[in-house]
Amino acid sequence: MRRIQAGSALSAFGLGFTVPYLYVYVAQVRDLGATTAGVVLAVFAMAALVVLPFSGRAIDRRGPVPVLLVASGLAAVGAVGMGLASSVPAAVGAAALLGAGTAVLQPALATMIVWCSEPAGRTRAFALQFFLQNLGLGLGGLIGGQLVDVGRPDSFLLLFSIEAVMFLVLAAVVGTVRMAGSPALQGARPADGKGGGIRALLGHKAMVQLCVLGFVLFFACYGQFESGLAAYGTEAAGIAPSTLGLALAANTAVIVLAQFLVLRFVERRKRTRVIAAVGLIWALAWIIAGYAGLGHGSQAMATAAFVSTYALFGLGEAMLSPTVAPLVADLAPESMVGSYNSAFALVKQLALAVGPAVGGPMGASLHGPYIVTFVLFSLLVTVLAVRLGKQLTPVQNQPSLAAKPSRIVAQHQPEKETAAAA
Structure with missing residues (x-):
């Protein structure tokens, strides 16, 4: 549980570096215009709507860890791609990967918390996750604000690179979790992945x-x-x-x-x-x-x-x-x-x-x-x-x-x- 919470907080820390500045980055720094920035934000949201209906079934069939590892990889590639994007197709493509990857992280992490907790302790586990995620987002935004410079695209590449690294750190931390050994999981993991x-x-x-x-x-x-x-x-x-x-x-x-x-x-x-x-x-x-x-x-x-x-x-x-x-x-x-x-x-x-x-x-x-x-x-x-x-x-x-x-x-x-x- 400590590893899951730490990985969740670090991924939120990485998101905090870029989320407040995505519109400004696309519209002004890359000079792609307000319309393109709006499209990029829309694609970011639509990608989440596309993948979420399928992610739950994948989590139930394969388990949350493999799904989270794939999602973290997609999000990292999307973050780097956004930092390098200098054209409309590149920005839209990177937004799709970033949106799809980050959307799947939360249900995968939530499922891991469920599998590693008893109902009586679940209230505190989710409260701690919310606390750490908000703290991570706030610190990321605060530090990112000190590093960003609208006149230097390289400063945004640094922000997106830090974000990508945080996604990879999340994957590395969660990848070390051996959930089957947890006594809280007795009878909690689906044996055949079949659901209704x-x-x-x-x-x-x-x-x-x-x-x-x-x-x-x-x-x-x-x-x-x-x-x-x-x-x-x-x-x-x-x-x-x-x-x-x-x-x-x-x-x-x-x-x-x-x-x-x-x-x-x-x-x-x-x-x-x-x-x-x-x-x-x-x-x-x-x-x-x-x-x-x-x-x-x-x-x-x-x-x-x-x-x-x-x-x-x-x-x-x-x-x-x-x-x-x-x-x-x-x-x-x-x-x-x-x-x-x-x-x-x-x-x-x-x-x-x-x-x-x-x-x-x-x-x-x-x-x-x-x-x-x-x-x-x-x-x-x-x-x-x-x-x-x-x-x-x-x-x-x-x-x-x-x-x-x-x-x-x-x-x-x-x-x-x-x-x-x-």
């Missing part, structure tokens, strides 16, 4: 509801960070572009500082109630954002309110990290852990693709409707979480109830199978 496929997943009512809830969560928060909310802040609230960086820093700081304090609160409470509380916190965040852009206070107050919005989002994220990912794992049957993780990653990617497309234009021009829309989406999170709670067993909703993990929980049986076993 997409039809079985769609027939699992609780998982379908969780995916719908996940889409709304990512659409209402992550899908707005660098698009609609940024546009709203600059257009409606008069926020300086530099303040956007401060707001994102506040978001990361809250996650890093609050993660393990929040964990103590989350561990002893029902997961769906925690998610419902996140919806209320985010509704408050959007109301404060509304004050920043639509209120009549001073610019200093508007700036403080806008930064507070990002901070409240960070608090909600810290509450979700030990809640949602472990729930996906606990709902998955033994032979479909990879498929369930990949399906949820696909839902997240769809939300991240749709969120900017919807929120960007609204945040830039329809300021009032934009705030009202996302206050309602945040409240919808609360409603969906309460409904999901009715589909879960008591232990699935609150693992702390099980002083000793049962065979049914350890095998991640859907609730239909649980009822039959009972």
